[in-house]
Amino acid sequence: MAVTDQQVEELLKDWVHDSEDLITAMLAVQEKYNWLPPEALDYVSRRLNVRKPRIYHIATFYKVFSLVPRGKHILQLCMGTACHVRGAKLIADAMARQHGLQFGKTTDDGLFTLERVNCLGACAIGPILVVDGEYKGNMTTNRANAIIKRLKREETSGEGGNA
């Protein structure tokens, strides 16, 4: 997606007034593009009159920001304490071994980004895997494996259909 100044301004105009709103502005950019494209940060820097080192300092400090494009599917594994004692670590290990998914990383094919979240406030149904925004509770290594396999399958069959 090409990033234009107008597009970014559209995100900021109602909310962002001065440099105190920098994080708010960056959150809006992150939400729109799913990452922080350099062109958008350029515009934010000019618009708020904030130097870029400060922007990149913030981008690397807060976990929500990503300086690289994220995957087509966002998987968030809750690693809160309740999920941990119910076996979330086993799921994380299995996803790493079986599918090469690492926390904070996007797979080489650009299909998945796995994120670690610390408590989503739904501990009763832990462990929780959020698949593209949808909470999936009482997760097991087998179910996580099945979900990833299904998404991969859909991708290959979808590509086949397009070709």
Add this chain to the structure above:
Amino acid sequence: MPKIETAEQVKRFQERCKSALDRFPIVVSLCNGTACCAMGAKELAAAFEKELAGDESVKFIKSGCHGFCEVGPLVVVRPLDVVYQRVKPDDVPEIVDRSLRHNEVIDRLLYRFGDGGKVFAKEGEIPFYRNQSKVVLALNSLIDPYSIDDYLAYGGYSALARALEMTPDAVLKEIADANLRGRGGGGFDAGRKWNSCRTAAGERRHIVCNADEGDPGAFMDESILEGNPHSVIEGMVIGAWAIGGDDGFIYIRNEYPRALKAFGNALKQAREYGFLGENILSSGLDFDIKVSRGGGAFVCGESSALFRSLEGEVGEPRAKYVHSVERGYRDEPTNLNNVETWANVPHIINRGAEWFRSTGTKDSPGTKVFSLVGKVENTGLIEVPMGITLREIIFDIGGGIKGGKNFKAVQTGGPSGGCLPASSLDLPVDFDVLTRAGSMMGSGGMIVMDEETCVVDVAKYFTDFLIEESCGKCLPCREGLMHMSGILHRITEGKGKPEDLRRLVKLGDAVAAASLCGLGVSAPNPVLSSIRYFEDEYLAHINEHRCPGSVCSALISYHIDPAMCTGCGTCEKVCPVDAIKPVPDEERKDGLLREIDADVCEKCSACKEVCPEEAIVVESPAVTTEHYRENVTEMR
């Protein structure tokens, strides 16, 4: 909607809202909390809305969290006063027909305790609810969090009207007399804090609500913001009046988009009604609240880091030789309290300091909200009087340990708290007792652990969490935690040395003594408290290479009990590394006996999850397949 301008008008408007509510003979309240939503409350809401379309006699509420997450989605029907649990969209027509139209109770949707156990219909009878005393959460299942009229119908904003007729000094005195202590973790005296902020030198004063609830396994504040956002707004405006606040902020955690939405809507309504803005209720008070969102950094729950983040900077704490009440946001006097503390304020003004002090203990009055989670039967959100024992919380309200297993420990206070053993179960829960026991109240996360939890693994988990979340500004926290984690990893891998425990304690003491902010000071607590109470588990890892909870993967091995296996082969199908093979000539009911090759097995637990016979056993210390095969009888 014309603005409400006087206390008299508040009263009149409340009456109008109440009679509007009373016009509905029947109320259906569907829990719309995070857990219930994840279990299908959305589909359920659609089913109710369809079924009740055009029905003027029923008020259908999508409410905040009712608390009993374990058996969600929850539906309460009033005045029948019946709680339905684990409701599915298919049940909705029957509920509408039988319970709403014919006042009948549907037996199969009621809560049952234990297998074929006692049936409970009313909220007040269910053990999970019966032993609670709800103040802050009292309105959660009664009101629509998106309706300010519902809040007003239950007396909302009375406290504000009342406070604005008192002098700021009188309001301050009421809060001080109540001995309200900060619910965010520290337990600092709110009255004293308000007073210090009020008298601090400075042009402008800021009122801030900390909703950066970062402790993993804790969702109290989320549920208050989602379920009753106006109570927090009301508390903050009262605070602004007492302290002389010029503007307000709420710092909401990024992981709580639903709380953000509910609170944002409440702010809009409060402005429309004149509870925020200029000359609130003709008192001369001008005050508004701005929402600021976090970026997923645990350290931003620390006051000085939170203020930097509000200013649009990186959230790094600073040394606290100057208190934030004197120099906080923009280096100006700032009063920071957390969500639950603010939500208590209207109740104190309405009912008085003496009433507040009549619940709880002398030094920790009032109630506290906890999220009771982990290996407990009844997971959920609870509000109990301070001074209640851990045993009452875990066994009477929580229903004991899941699956009838044995209790091992309870973790309170999140990454800043500690693990308490069975011998601490009769301790009364208040700020000071928990601190003396080596843990802390914290914001209210309570994670129950059973015999299949490893306390060393949990200590390692919190330490690694804190390494991830440490801002890196000061050395003791940044480096000290790394070294503690290194030792913990070594211990859980079976490479621990006898002197490791002494080293951990020494390092932990140094981190606690020398770190800059509260995060670092309390960071060693999970490790130090678990060494204090569970030294034998550490020693089992170090000396015997045995993990008593059978968790640490380097110290365990998976096997199939030949006496239990029916040969169904389900395990073999799910094993990702083909470690499971049939054993020739060993016929069982459904096929050949299976065996796990311990050399190939990656200990992912996939087989254990699916085995219908619970035939998969975990041994610690780890043994070879041959050893298990030859010694299975003794090992059993």
